Amino acid sequence: MNLSPLDIAALSVAAYIVGHLVTRSFRRAVDLSGPPRDSFLLGSRKALNDAPDAAVLFEQWAREYGPAYRVSMPLGADAVVLMDPKALAHFFSKETVTYVATPLGKFFTENLIGKGSLLVASGDVHKRQRKLLTPGFSTAAIRKLTEVFYDSAYKAKTAWDNLIESNPDGSIIEVQQWMNNISLDTVGIAGFSHDFGTLQGQQADVADVFHSLGHAPAKPSLMRMLIFNLAPHIPWLFKIPSKRSSILTKLNESMGQISEMLLSRTREQKAEGEEDKSVIGLLIKAENSDSSLYMSQEEVMAQMKLLIIAGYETTSISMTWALIELAQRPDIQTKLRDELSAFGSDPTYDQFTSGLLYLDAVVNEILRLHPPLSELSRQAAEADIIPLSTPTRTASGGLTSFVGVHKGTRMLIPIRAINRLTSLWGPDAAEFRPSRWLSSSIPGEGKEGGIPESARAVQGYKNMLTFSDGPKTCLGRTFAVTEFKTVLSVLIRNFTFELRDGPKSNLKFETTPGLLPRPKLEGESGTTVPLRVRRAD
Template sequence: MASTRFQALSSIIRSADIQAILKIIRFNFGIVDAAILLTSGVIFYVLLRHIGRRRSTRLQGPCTSNIFLGVIPQLMNALDSGDLYEIWAAQFGSVFSIPTILGSRRIVITDPKSIAHLAARETYGYVGTPQARRLLVKILGKGLLWAEGDSHKRQRRALNPAFTNAAVRNLIPIFFDAAYKTKAAWDSLLESGPSEGAIIEVQQWMNHISFDTIGLAGFSHDFGTLAGKKSSIIAALDTIGSNTSFLDTVAAMFSSIVPILDLIPTRRRFILDEVARSMWGLGDNFLATTGEVGTDKSMMGLLVESTRADKISREEVASQINLLLFAAYETTSISLTWALIELARDPVVQKKLRDELLRSGGDPTWEELTDHGSLLDAFTCEVLRIHPPFPELHRMAAEDDILPLSKPIKNARGELIDCVFVSKGTVVTLPIQCINRSEAFWGSDAKVFNPARWLDESPGFNQLRAQEIQGYRHLLTFSDGARICLGKVFAVAEFKAVLSVLLRNFTFELPKGPTTAIGYYRNLLPRPKVEGEAGYDVPLKVRHYVASG
């Protein structure tokens, strides 16, 4: 009888039907029996995955007594996971491995030669992890972030016209318009508030700027959030990181090993379902008006042209809509919020940057927005370096591979090796935040926010190891290689345009002083928050700028 019941449950597990599994357990097993059976099944599943697989090079790395979670709790509880990766890299070498869920191991790379090799083999040799792809297809669909190989190449080619320098240059008025709408709203708040300035929660305003901007630039649609309209997408995205239960956390962690756990009806799953409904509903609305936007030069219009030329399917267009909404909203608003925090932390840098902007006599031109010799550009690069929206990326080897090394490291047996064998199915981590702020690449002041480093033209600066990194401005913030962010020019231009307007008209302070503790709020992407405030609130004291003399 027990054998028959076990065979029935095994069959259902393979079919990934969670409701059937729960039904079998409810009517055929006691609670203790069910727990033992499911635990045994998970262990058997993990062992089965490793049978017959070639093993990657055994590397040095941190140890842990946690056989279930490895070092994941350390990374989650660290004030800065990038610092932890850097400590391990200094201790174990530029490429090392870390224990993760149920005895699995990830390879972490901080070696520039290995990073360049990974970037060159993206989408074919290294692909998204199954867990990440399941999440992406649920929320964003089978668009550019989900696609690999030839599909990725085709979709990227279809999107390219929307992100050329010429295309982004035409969108500059939209960026300034959003900034001036914010200025007008803040003017009203300040005029009706106390003379010493008003406390404004700036992160929500940066959200509205980025959301309205992508609406107009991407789809010729004004969401109107800067005018006070509500957005179901923003509301849904903002709830992902709130009230996460223990079951949510456990299911999310172990689903990387046991995919069926993604189907457990947790609060997080319901929230993600709501996000998906909101995103897809909006995408369907935009697609329903393709006849209206197909002749304009918005991103949507260019995408519609691609469908007519059979470069991209209608389903893929819908996925790109979701991707543009999510990426432009989350990443740009996070970067702008960090920019205002850093300005509030350092009044000297704030004054120097404002003075530079005021000397131009008006809104920066396209040439000024793309100038790499200005303090505005230096400040922008430093925000991107210190505060990358994506702290780390995970990729999986689609086939056996060999990672080259810049210099030899020691393997787990203490032997010197000059390359690392990576077996198919191995997950590789690129710790972006760690590399961007690593003392090995950026010198002893790597953790210090210092825009002046980008203006230093001395020979010493030119010899820094940071130049070994091939990404945008020697940073990995926009990734690199085949998956380098297609919208990097759009993001940087919007960032500079918005900041130029706000800084010429307002001053910014942290209400409790420049040493106010800033923490992280865990959402789809980590957001900054003032410690002690609700959610991810970042209240700043804002005043009108008044020129002296």
């Protein structure tokens, strides 16, 4: 949809009027200091959008104003940013009850995957849904799924062997697309007993739509930026026709079609006495109205779509970043390959959890530096008092050891910034250094090993917020980490990775908007991550 300057002006005026009415009841900021408002229309979002790295700006503000501070939001509203470990622990412990999905988050999620998903559920509804789905992601379930992860990894290995066969110097492979295929085929088999077949060249509508999302411009247009930043106050702005909204609609339709097909097939198998123990089997069982963990058909469909998105997007992004980081650091890549090669066989699930320390360190460092979700936004459903471990500045210039929030206050948790805070992780917090995860007792690591005590103050998986924390911590965390380790172990043992133009080239990578931010080679279109891949010696 092409809008003229007059259209944009009219939209802005309308947004101002409606936004003024919507935000009037909670515009009053909590008593915290924060950066000045440099744009009434966009608030601090303008500075964050313009910053080369928003995580650096979040940390800069924390140093200046304290570990909890106020940022201005579009149309005169405010939000509280939490970067204090004690405050974060309190916040996450109360998620789903005191801190819930924002109207925009709920609106966007319901339009993408339907109503009733675990992602935006709160209170008792969230407890019921999570209890029902938990067996599908238990240790016993993931242990059995490890062979599925290996199957996908070896399919990619076979295809890459064929590509490299006629080129002893290696082939340029667009690795992100392959990581996408691995993730989609894996979640299809593990979650729904369905093989999308993308690793063997089959077309999948869902994969095509996901791929098209990666071709959005790296820098959003003025119109898109206005819509995105005003939508928290006027969610229906997301319904304005655009290329992106049409893609999201198509994604919803594609996921709906495949979900309906899979549900129908599984219902038929159940009627014939076959029991599917995958996640879809649990959902079918929950459709029984006599079950104490009953789910409506609308809820079942929403969970299926959520599983497709989560299983596809997050893991493929993490695995792509791993290959990028290792391609730029041959010494770390070699050390990891040596550990994996010395192991002598395909590790089991239990060996992944305790027997491969350097692989664990590399995976942890990727998850720390490149969380798929960079920010978390919530809204206070009731008034609350949040304790702080370090005093923060008030609006009047004093200090306070707690933050009082009103009902309706917007809360912002900058996950990526917290994962790389120098006050927690040390002066090299932004560097890719897997050895920080290794104990100082490990030979060759010296005193530099082991994460700092300050970082241990953050709760969550491995003292990171990559998988969130509290009652809403990612249910598929063990699934994702095990798949990540399995695929990386196969690829690194069998191949070496370099930057496309050689190890000394100055190629840089940036992120581009997809459903979640994805890596891409700077200056190239789409989500392109071409690396030179050779067989390992």
